[in-house]
Amino acid sequence: MIDVNGLSVKYGDKVVLNDVSIKLAAGIIHGIVGLNGAGKTTFFNALAKTLKPDAGLIYLNNAPISIRDSAYLETVNYFFSGITGNEYLKIFRQTNPDFNQHVIQEYFKLPLDELIENYSTGMKKKLAILSVLKQDKPLFILDEPFNGLDLETNKILEIILTTLKQKDKIILLSSHILEPLLTICDKIHLLENGQFIKTYERSDFAGIDEALFGKLKQDAIKNIASAI
């Protein structure tokens, strides 16, 4: 269980996360949604300890969260230039005893002997996913994991996430497209203006679209129809 208490993050004068408190249970896939600038990535960065919050505490199973606790798949996957996929994967020690690269590779079909800079966006994402899966962590944070992936790999990723869930991991996902989250998540937390304003259970997912886009759709239908 992750317990976030009074988390606040500011960039200069701009408050990005404002006194956020939330509990995130294990064995559940949590979706984090919000419009651009809502603070999703900042929230993830705070959990992964890649930034220092201005206030607040984050606990994992009643102990302060550590940099060792999370496997973090960032939105943009940056790799060191001039190394191959195989070399990148070798950097990470395999702490997940069940991880079998060859099995996943049969589905990902990555050219692991080639330089990473020659990879497509989707291939880079798959490589980053492989490196994340190699690690046995209680918390998996995946920021926009579906970006750039083809339909088949999207489905594979869903299977991977479900397997992690069955292993009682805490899984946090974000996506700028709502649909994959509606399929895979058990709970979706709506982040708005730096605060979680509502948590939707699976049975309430139908209301998310309206909550996020209700007003936008009303205006847009009228305005766009007259503009094109």
Place this chain on the structure above:
Amino acid sequence: MIREINGLGLYLLFFIFAGGYLAYYFYRQFELEKNAMYVIAFLAIACLALQFQRKDKAFIYKHISNPYLQVFSEYVALTFPFAITCIFTKSWYGYPLLLLLLCVIPLLNVRLRQNTVFKNLSLLIPAGQIEWISGIRKNFITFSFLYLAAVVTCWIKILPLFFLWMLTIIITSFQQEAEPLQVLREGFKSPQKFISDKLKVNTFYMIVLYAPLLIVNTLFNHDSIVINLLFIPAQLSVVFFAVCFKYSSYKPGKITPGNNIPLAIVSMGSALPYLLPVPAILSFLYFNRAKHNLKKYLDD
């Protein structure tokens, strides 16, 4: 260039001092007409090495309206303090000659094909040393040429040291790219242990590469023993500086095409007897700065 200079902060004073001394040293060489051409060649080769190594070439040649003029003027500005004194000496013609050479360098917008060479390099160098794997792979032509040149000339006085010194410049360029945070955190080391391990690895590889050649060189040139003994520590201090400098401003995923000015000055410093302590002092100062900066990413 302005951004790089601003980023130096108070350490700029050190570079001004080192640069000032270097300019004075070169002036003395220009006065000796026979040495002037060596200095001009040295400056031109330094700019050439810089041109091959810089990571912003693709951006400049694609987006700047007159890239050749831009790159040329950068090298003129960089060499100006060191070369301008030439025109006040008997070797005045050296400066126009340097400008002529600098005119050619921007035309060398070499972009090697992204072929994967040495696919099994990680069998020789552990995958954790990505700087060395990536650096050797990206610079394998220059790297091999310089090392082979040093091997072939290892019995000649001073000359192999010049090639190895050039090789050190290539090795320092391995440190221009910041690794992703996940890679930095692999192993969960403290900042001090992390940087110390990096320095140990670099020391190991440089001793393996340089020591045999220097031993052979000393056997053939007994009177060069002091220079040869000092050579490895001098080159190590430059690489140490490059490592510490990189981590003193490390940000995840940040590509640091910069570092060129301080590294160029420190590299030159390692070749001049009276400037030898400068890279070592700067390495120590930047070691502390790097430790402090890495605390943000490695400390819980």
